[in-house]
Amino acid sequence: MSSTTSADPDLQLKPWWLPIPLTEDTPWHGAIGPLSIYLERGQHEWRLAWEHRPDVIDNNRLELGTDRLPPDTLDTGRYVFRQAPSTVRLRPRLLDRPTVVKTNEPVMIPPGEQSTFYISSPVCVCIECDALEKPLLEIPTVQLSDTWFGPNTREGELCYAARTSARNDVDDVPLRPHRAVTPVLLHNRSTELLAIEKLSIPLPMLSVFGRDDGTLWTESVSLEHHASDSLASLKIGRKPDGATLLSEARLPSQRNNVVRAFINLFTD
Secondary structure, eight states: OOOOOOSOTTOOOOOOOSOEEOOBTOOEEEEETTEEEEEEEOSSEEEEEEEEOGGGTTOOOEEEEEOOOOOTTSOOEEEEOSSOOSEEEEEEEOOSSOEEEEEEEEEEEOTTOEEEEEEEEEOEEEEEOTTOSSOSEEEESSOOEEEEESSSSSSSEEEEEEEEOOBOOGGGSOOOTTEEEEEEEEEEOSSSOEEEEEEEEOGGGOOEEEOTTSOEEOOOEEEEEOSTTOOEEEEEOOOOTTOEEEEOOSOGGGTTOOGGGGTTTTOO
């Protein structure tokens, strides 16, 4: 699979998930999409603040290592150590719920046809240090709204809601440092025209992979539609070529039981 091309010629992506050195008593600021993180390392503590910038939710910002101080309006957390770690790592991880993405316009797949769509999802940023096994904090880069996905109020699950352009050419996918791209192969094996307006992407069952060009990807998802009852068979593919595993799936034990997340996939 080829790498994507950027819609923003000024954006310079690079892997932001590598270890970052912190100089004692020197502020550190990083911006990944609409998320800004502020860190300062003392001898025995880290001071940490963060904020979402809703005015830049579609802005492909990537800034690492500026010495910007946090605004006075932000609350700062103090993390105390015997000796404060000298490096921080920002690790991407997928959201903790499936995301229901609504297409900007209905997508039609004729009988017997198939197509691959490239759908991106905002990631969380885990703030980690070598001294601890678990992240100090996990922050979503974008705050999505909640939605219910299922045939009725008794069956289904709580998900996040988003919109997608459902691009079917990988070269049309914009480079965005805070979003991971999932290739979704839809195969219409029924005898009827398949109209798609919503997709439920099982993000907790997918892993995050990074490429040297600074882009984030997940495994591919293959979905075969056989009848008009909206039930489909689903498979999670292998890792993308030329990519390094950054975060395991949150629910790896359920990888073979993901069809339920796609029930009523093609309803309004």
